[in-house]
Amino acid sequence: MKPAKNLSNIIVSFIACSFFAQVDAQDLQADNMLLFQRGSGGWSKQFKGKSFSYNVEFSADQKTDIAMEAKKDDANIDNGSTTKEIRYLVRTYKKISNPKYLAAAENGVRYLLKAQYKNGGWPQYYPDRSSYRGQVTFNDNAMINALRILQDVALKQNDLETVNEALIEPSADAVSKGIDCIIKTQIRVDGKLTAWCQQYDEFTLKPAKARAYELPSLSGSETVNIIEFLMSQPNPSPQVIEAVNKGVEWLRLVQITGYKVVDIPAPDTEKGKDKQLVADNTSTIWARYYEIGTNKPFFCDRDGIVKYSMQDIGYERRNGYAWYGAWAKKLLETDFPSWDKKNVNN
Numbered sequence: 575m576k577p578a579k580n581l582s583n584i585i586v587s588f589i590a591c592s593f594f595a596q597v598d599a600q601d602l603q604a605d606n607m608l609l610f611q612r613g614s615g616g617w618s619k620q621f622k623g624k625s626f627s628y629n630v631e632f633s634a635d636q637k638t639d640i641a642m643e644a645k646k647d648d649a650n651i652d653n654g655s656t657t658k659e660i661r662y663l664v665r666t667y668k669k670i671s672n673p674k675y676l677a678a679a680e681n682g683v684r685y686l687l688k689a690q691y692k693n694g695g696w697p698q699y700y701p702d703r704s705s706y707r708g709q710v711t712f713n714d715n716a717m718i719n720a721l722r723i724l725q726d727v728a729l730k731q732n733d734l735e736t737v738n739e740a741l742i743e744p745s746a747d748a749v750s751k752g753i754d755c756i757i758k759t760q761i762r763v764d765g766k767l768t769a770w771c772q773q774y775d776e777f778t779l780k781p782a783k784a785r786a787y788e789l790p791s792l793s794g795s796e797t798v799n800i801i802e803f804l805m806s807q808p809n810p811s812p813q814v815i816e817a818v819n820k821g822v823e824w825l826r827l828v829q830i831t832g833y834k835v836v837d838i839p840a841p842d843t844e845k846g847k848d849k850q851l852v853a854d855n856t857s858t859i860w861a862r863y864y865e866i867g868t869n870k871p872f873f874c875d876r877d878g879i880v881k882y883s884m885q886d887i888g889y890e891r892r893n894g895y896a897w898y899g900a901w902a903k904k905l906l907e908t909d910f911p912s913w914d915k916k917n918v919n920n
Contacts (some may be wrong), residue, residue: 603628604666604675607659609640611678614701615685616649616656625653628662639893649685650699650707656682657719664733680737683727686720687744691776694748694755696720698773706773706784710755712796713772713784720802721752725806755779756800757813760821761792763867767820769797771866781866787874787891794828794860797821798901805913807911815917822910825902828869831858835884849893851884860896873897 606628610617616631619625621643632640651657663679689700696717697703711717726734727896728746734892759774760767762782769792771781781790781871801821804814834857860872865880875887884897 582719600672601666601670601675602631603670604670604798606632607629607663608674608678609637610644610659611659611681612644612649613647614647614649615681615688616651617659617682618643618646618648618702619650619653619655620648627706647702648699649701651686651689651696651711651720652698652716653714654719656685657723660723661733664736667736668733676736680741683723683734683737683741683745686724687741687748690718690748690751692751693776693779694751694753694756694917695759695774695776695779696752697776703776708750708776709773709782709784709904710759710776711773711784712770712777712793712800713788715796715799717752718796718799721749721803722806724748724752729808753804753807753814758803760817761866767817768792768824769794769821769864770800772796783878786876786878787895789863789878789880790866791863791872792824792866792869793823793830793862794864795899795901797825797898798905800911801905802909805909810917818910818913822906825860825906828864829858829860829902829906830871831855832896833857834859843889845893847893848889849884851898858903860899860901862895862897862899876904 603677607617609632610621610628612618621640649656660679660682663675663682667679685700686696690696691710693710697708698713698716699707711904723734724745725731727741728749729735730742756770759779760770762768771790772793773782773784774780783789801818804810804818804821807814813864820842832853832855833851834854835849836852837847838850840846863872863874864870865872870882872882873884873887873891874880875891881887884892892896
């Protein structure tokens with residue numbers, strides 16, 4: 575009987591070791607995300623003032639610096655910050671089952687809920703809302719990324735079904751408020767709904783200036799992702815359907831056909847190349863900024879002076895910003911027609 579008893583002990587020990595190994599199993603990027611998480615629950619997009627990768631073995635000295643930076647109030651939703659960490663952590667939790675990853679993701683969701691304004695919008699940074707950081711920010715899809723996280727929590731989908739059920743109802747409420755804010759901020763010109771600006775005053779919800787070259791405008795980029803989010807609603811209201819239809823109508827109106835942006839050789843410049851708008855009868859693009867009221871594309875240097883040609887601004891801004899893009903191509907050719915068929919009678 576002893577051999578059988580010993581075998582049983584070995585099996586029990588193996589199962590126990592496997593369980594604890596699973597709980598304590600590590601993922602380099604997820605572990606680094608735990609180090610960088612701010613006390614507010616969010617994450618910053620920078621380490622020592624620069625963008626960085628989580629897929630790095632940080633030294634002991636670097637971890638000391640990370641711990642110091644983690645005490646700052648600089649958490650934000652800019653450039654995918656906070657939302658990308660939440661998504662990675664819940665995805666990794668489903669593979670590894672380390673409860674620390676889930677807890678960090680849940681704190682990230684709580685951060686998004688805390689950061690939302692009563693009017694339904696989100697600032698770019700929270701709790702530090704100084705300068706343009708406090709504006710309701712669609713720029714680089716900041717607010718839409720936050721809403722997609724909370725919508726996935728509310729609908730128990732895309733790995734976010736793993737989070738605490740107590741977060742479901744407040745997330746659903748936050749999505750409803752966010753959609754209301756989107757509807758309120760769609761810009762009317764001569765009584766007609768058009769598109770959205772990159773950022774809005776957090777008190778008046780009027781289009782606002784951010785950086786010197788980011789002026790109040792109609793955005794050919796951010797508008798696309800706003801519309802895509804509205805189209806993802808399971809039961810769109812008449813107001814949502816109208817917002818989508820009018821936004822698409824505007825995108826069709828302002829599309830630029832017959833041109834594309836290319837890099838041309840420029841040996842004596844910093845990058846050795848320069849951006850130029852050239853003819854191409856197969857291309858359709860959109861400008862990043864359109865003038866409210868005229869729909870004229872415009873461009874800016876860091877002096878904030880409006881120019882109506884990309885070639886009229888300096889080399890640094892011309893080559894350091896996405897002034898044109900094919901942002902609405904898939905929306906207009908594929909996504910909207912499919913959505914419209916489902917909602918045509920609403």
